[in-house]
Amino acid sequence: MKKISFIGIGLMGLPMAKNILKAGFPLKVYNRTLTKAEALKKYNAEIANSIKDAVRDSEVIITMLSDDRAINAVMKNDEFLANIRSNATVIDMSSVKPETAKNHGNNLKSKNINYLDAPVSGGTTGAEEATLAIMVGGEQKVFDNHLDLFKTMGNATLVGPIGTGQVAKLANQIVVGLTIGAVAEAIHLCERAGADPKKMIKALTGGWADSKILQTHGKRMIEKDFTPKGKTTTQLKDMNNIIDCAISSNLHLPISTLVKEMYNNLVKSGYGNEDHSSLYKEIIKNKK
16 A cells, blocks of 8 residues: 655644544654644554654655645755655645645656645544545646545545646635625624524525535534634635735635635634634624
């Protein structure tokens, strides 16, 4: 079987790596905070003590990091670049700017290393249940060669060349961010206008307005439970990347711009580490 390394054992990386191990793949894991990686020992993961140790002799290196800064720190690290074997494949499952993915892909390709950008959607629940939507950019042959690995984590679709996986993820985050705002307003309207928001969600189930966000994030808003499954800071990062991508494509996205500012205000108010469904707090703060 393929020798695989996984770098980034965080909220998403931990359950994703666990599912790869459960599928029977040998896996070496690395995290800057080693105690997080050690949680996978009981699933027979090999713990790497450095980036050099993590990538050496691996045929596939998966990265799942928080943002562009974090992935740049790894991809530009001399220990990373000097120790990857020729013809290995790097699969970056982080959510970063499309331009960042293109830059890393081109750099690795020049060193005879394959690259796929493969960001995901589905949150920690999807990661735990191996039902993630995986949006992939890269070459068809490279994608096909790793489809068995993707299947351990969810459902993968090749969108186009390197960088387009990240574009698809930005499109995903437009729908997620804006829909969370719509659900928050719908719940707030019910609360103020005398309708039971729980019964509203039940009434909408199966209709055009139904969605996972209505069912999952709506419940969190009603129960005022904003334990992070997807952090507000992460959603804001994605909204900023959406606007940057739109500007570079000579587009203006007015609704996304508004929602980005709302998430920015939410983070400034101290809710950055809460679930992104806490946008509800920004919706209700200006009661009249």
